[in-house]
Amino acid sequence: MAMYSYETHDRQLVRERVSQFRDQVQRRLDGALSEDEFRPLRLRNGLYLELLGYMLRAEIPYGLLSSRQMRMLAHIARTYDRGYAHFTTRQNIQYNWPRLEDVPDILELLADVDMHAIQTSGSCVRNITTDHLAGIAPDEIEDPRPWCELVRQWSSLHPEFSFLPRKFKIAITGSPSDRAAVRVHDVGLRMVRAENGEVGFEVWVGGGLGRTPMIGQVIRSFLPKNDILSYLEAILRVYNLEGRRDHLFKSRIKILVQSLGLDRLRELVEAEWAATRDGALSGAEAEVARIRARFAAPPLEVLPASDPGFAEARLTDPAFARWVGTNVAPHRVPGHALVTLSLKPIGQPPGDLTADQMDGVAELADTFSLGRIRVSHHQNLVLPDVRQGDLPALWRRLEALGLATPNVGRATDIIACPGLDYCALAYARSIPIAQRISERLAVFDADRDLGELQINISGCVNACGHHHVGHIGILGVDKCGEEAYQITVGGSSADDCSIGEVIGPALTADEVVDAVEAVVVVYLGLRRHGERFLDTWRRMGPAPFKETIHAAD
Amino acid sequence: MARRMGDGPRVVTANRLRDGVVVYLTGSGEWTEDICGATATDDPDHQQRLAARAAADVSARVVVGPYAVPVAVEGSTPRPLSRRERIRAGGPTVGLGATLRGAIPGVGRRQDGHV
Amino acid sequence: MPLIKNGALADDPWTTVDDAEPLPPGPVILSLRRFQAERERLRGLGVPLGLRLGNAEPVAVLVPDLDAVRLVALEFPSLADGRAFSQARLLRERHGFRGELRATGAVLRDQVFFMKRCGFDSFVLPADRDPGEAIAALTEFSVAYQPAADSLHRPFRT
Numbered sequence: 001m002a003m004y005s006y007e008t009h010d011r012q013l014v015r016e017r018v019s020q021f022r023d024q025v026q027r028r029l030d031g032a033l034s035e036d037e038f039r040p041l042r043l044r045n046g047l048y049l050e051l052l053g054y055m056l057r058a059e060i061p062y063g064l065l066s067s068r069q070m071r072m073l074a075h076i077a078r079t080y081d082r083g084y085a086h087f088t089t090r091q092n093i094q095y096n097w098p099r100l101e102d103v104p105d106i107l108e109l110l111a112d113v114d115m116h117a118i119q120t121s122g123s124c125v126r127n128i129t130t131d132h133l134a135g136i137a138p139d140e141i142e143d144p145r146p147w148c149e150l151v152r153q154w155s156s157l158h159p160e161f162s163f164l165p166r167k168f169k170i171a172i173t174g175s176p177s178d179r180a181a182v183r184v185h186d187v188g189l190r191m192v193r194a195e196n197g198e199v200g201f202e203v204w205v206g207g208g209l210g211r212t213p214m215i216g217q218v219i220r221s222f223l224p225k226n227d228i229l230s231y232l233e234a235i236l237r238v239y240n241l242e243g244r245r246d247h248l249f250k251s252r253i254k255i256l257v258q259s260l261g262l263d264r265l266r267e268l269v270e271a272e273w274a275a276t277r278d279g280a281l282s283g284a285e286a287e288v289a290r291i292r293a294r295f296a297a298p299p300l301e302v303l304p305a306s307d308p309g310f311a312e313a314r315l316t317d318p319a320f321a322r323w324v325g326t327n328v329a330p331h332r333v334p335g336h337a338l339v340t341l342s343l344k345p346i347g348q349p350p351g352d353l354t355a356d357q358m359d360g361v362a363e364l365a366d367t368f369s370l371g372r373i374r375v376s377h378h379q380n381l382v383l384p385d386v387r388q389g390d391l392p393a394l395w396r397r398l399e400a401l402g403l404a405t406p407n408v409g410r411a412t413d414i415i416a417c418p419g420l421d422y423c424a425l426a427y428a429r430s431i432p433i434a435q436r437i438s439e440r441l442a443v444f445d446a447d448r449d450l451g452e453l454q455i456n457i458s459g460c461v462n463a464c465g466h467h468h469v470g471h472i473g474i475l476g477v478d479k480c481g482e483e484a485y486q487i488t489v490g491g492s493s494a495d496d497c498s499i500g501e502v503i504g505p506a507l508t509a510d511e512v513v514d515a516v517e518a519v520v521v522v523y524l525g526l527r528r529h530g531e532r533f534l535d536t537w538r539r540m541g542p543a544p545f546k547e548t549i550h551a552a553d
Numbered sequence: 554m555a556r557r558m559g560d561g562p563r564v565v566t567a568n569r570l571r572d573g574v575v576v577y578l579t580g581s582g583e584w585t586e587d588i589c590g591a592t593a594t595d596d597p598d599h600q601q602r603l604a605a606r607a608a609a610d611v612s613a614r615v616v617v618g619p620y621a622v623p624v625a626v627e628g629s630t631p632r633p634l635s636r637r638e639r640i641r642a643g644g645p646t647v648g649l650g651a652t653l654r655g656a657i658p659g660v661g662r663r664q665d666g667h668v
Numbered sequence: 669m670p671l672i673k674n675g676a677l678a679d680d681p682w683t684t685v686d687d688a689e690p691l692p693p694g695p696v697i698l699s700l701r702r703f704q705a706e707r708e709r710l711r712g713l714g715v716p717l718g719l720r721l722g723n724a725e726p727v728a729v730l731v732p733d734l735d736a737v738r739l740v741a742l743e744f745p746s747l748a749d750g751r752a753f754s755q756a757r758l759l760r761e762r763h764g765f766r767g768e769l770r771a772t773g774a775v776l777r778d779q780v781f782f783m784k785r786c787g788f789d790s791f792v793l794p795a796d797r798d799p800g801e802a803i804a805a806l807t808e809f810s811v812a813y814q815p816a817a818d819s820l821h822r823p824f825r826t
Contacts, residue, residue, distance in 0.1 A: 009811040009822070016809045024778065029571065031614050040747055041778055049617060051641055053573030084649040096650065099572035123748065153813040159785035160757055160816065163750025240754045275762060280815035283824040290824075349648035420637060421645035429640075432647045483636060 002297035022104035046117030063091035067362040067371040074358035125155035132376035144174035165243035166251035181493035206257030209463040234273035303335020307388035351379035419459030426459030428476025428483035469493035485512040504549035564591040567616035760787030787817030
């Protein structure tokens with residue numbers, strides 16, 4: 001499967017949305033709409049007014065991109081922006097400097113390649129996210145992408161749910177192993193196989209980060225696939241009617257779960273669902289079959305499981321071998337591999353890519369991966385369908401583009417929000433902290449092998465950098481008008497999902513870099529053979545880590 | 554403009570509606586992209602007049618969200634006291650936003666009108 | 669305030685009456701509370717009855733009286749408050765209400781397409797809004813991805 005190809009009516013809807021937004025922008029410029037009236041309208045089309053100007057967030061549906069689309073993203077960055085853009089943890093792309101009056105034209109160009117900015121912000125259902133290994137992971141029950149597309153379509157311009165109490169995020173995974181962080185979403189759908197062999201979804205509700213981090217709970221342990229839309233509609237309807245609208249910080253569904261209790265919420269949802277499950281939304285499976293057909297692509301050629309040239313290069317070139325060890329993952333189809341392009345060069349801003357690099361990636365995708373690209377929620381790119389024998393050549397080309405840093409899943413593969421360098425909500429900068437930690441830990445990782453270590457940085461409590469679920473999380477706060485940073489340890493967004501624990505006082509930018517290093521040094525002193533940072537923390541508890549922070553204080 | 558008047562010099566800032574660019578109010582009541590051209594004043598009456606001018610330009614759809622920024626005046630150059638405002642005045646401190654600052658979109662592509 | 673009904677400007681025969689006011693002649697729109705308090709008398713009057721329902725009032729309470737109600741008015745307190753979208757669909761699709769379903773309050777042209785899809789067929793616009801623009805916006809989209817109270821959605825192929 002490649003990616004969903006638009007039908008006539010998909011294109012029609014996107015074009016009509018562009019026309020509608022062009023008219024809304026014109027009415028704003030003409031004065032028919034005040035800023036207060038325009039704001040919720042522009043947000044629903046991904047347009048923010050940030051610290052330095054407008055910011056436009058375009059949707060990359062569940063992280064799938066074609067080389068043609070990537071070239072358009074590059075063209076837009078070059079023509080309408082300052083030559084670069086930022087990939088986000090929701091697998092989307094952000095432009096930092098578009099002009100309001102250019103945005104309708106930008107949307108028109110996106111529509112030319114079947115892309116849009118619909119519902120990338122605002123109090124509505126946001127971009128559906130999924131496992132970046134969807135369709136490739138060997139442990140998968142079923143490819144989740146047609147289900148993502150089904151939910152994307154159902155939620156797009158939904159007449160009932162376009163003005164919810166607050167934003168609503170849905171993640172879907174088709175694998176038992178959770179790489180889509182479904183437990184920290186408003187609704188998370190995890191594909192499961194029942195004892196009788198039937199495949200359905202385990203439904204999680206009420207997870208989320210932000211101001212009040214919570215791990216979701218299972219509202220339904222088995223939902224037949226055919227009922228996915230009617231069940232989602234039941235949840236959304238209960239939330240739309242019962243969710244709080246009087247207080248911004250209490251309006252997410254997680255607060256409703258908390259105030260009603262899971263059992264009461266389940267009663268309401270099940271009662272609503274009982275009345276609709278046999279209605280117009282049933283038949284989801286038939287609809288998914290239709291959608292799946294539009295993903296169709298010739299299957300990858302089955303090749304020998306091990307390519308001799310690749311094996312030889314691994315033996316003779318240690319740098320190549322190191323990159324393969326971190327950035328290349330096995331593919332379900334023998335003789336192929338999945339390659340992660342690190343957008344985290346040491347000392348550089350996480351997730352940023354220049355227009356020239358975008359064009360370079362598009363060319364490499366055409367040459368080596370059937371024109372297919374993915375965006376991961378770790379703010380990296382993926383070439384999903386690479387032949388093993390092509391890996392040495394691809395690696396050299398990636399090196400030239402600056403996208404071959406061998407650090408995927410490592411300490412320097414830092415997730416960070418744009419922070420105070422761009423964002424109107426931030427209290428503190430994220431990017432320079434990420435850069436300095438990356439520089440500091442790169443040396444350690446090279447010398448001592450820090451293993452799997454996820455560091456996440458958010459510039460404020462809204463937690464766009466998902467600091468709560470970083471193995472090490474850093475939260476920017478304001479301390480008497482100065483930037484300060486709080487460290488949490490022990491978070492995870494995977495199957496062992498947990499919220500990190502604060503281990504010390506707020507620190508200055510200099511101190512926080514030292515403190516992260518100190519935490520890593522404690523880990524190195526305590527780890528047993530092959531033990532991950534997170535596992536050492538869980539075995540030892542916070543005491544030794546807290547001691548080192550306080551000793552440095 | 555909800556912020557308190559008086560209490561040290563301030564400049565008035567906003568974002569320009571059409572393109573979102575950060576702008577500052579000058580002595581002649583125009584908006585400039587360069588904070589060096591902004592009028593800084595600690596005179597409450599003058600601050601009121603700047604606020605009124607900014608409010609009029611919100612109605613006239615020139616700018617969005619104006620407010621007063623406390624500054625220190627060094628020589629004739631106002632320097633915002635808060636880091637947030639220093640970033641607004643100077644752009645991102647790091648990364649591509651800092652190194653590619655010269656490449657402003659639209660320049661040479663079309664002529665700006667007044668403002 | 670301009671009234672749009674069935675896609676065109678229309679005169680409004682209905683009078684919205686406060687709880688303490690005496691009933692004028694002709695069709696009246698009453699609060700749920702007043703209707704419930706005076707149900708028997710009102711049902712016997714033989715005048716067309718309309719009800720206005722608050723966003724926090726569950727539509728299910730209307731069900732026993734829907735046969736006597738010719739109009740239901742739902743309010744949009746602001747652009748951000750979308751509860752009436754759900755209330756409308758429930759009335760139309762769950763409870764089969766066939767009378768006039770009226771949108772009141774902050775009825776913005778940027779939302780009327782969604783309102784129509786949820787089953788509203790009349791719209792009271794704020795006085796300063798252009799009814800021509802709102803009428804045009806009722807057909808802003810020619811396609812839709814999801815079934816609702818209208819027929820714009822192409823049913824799933826089963």
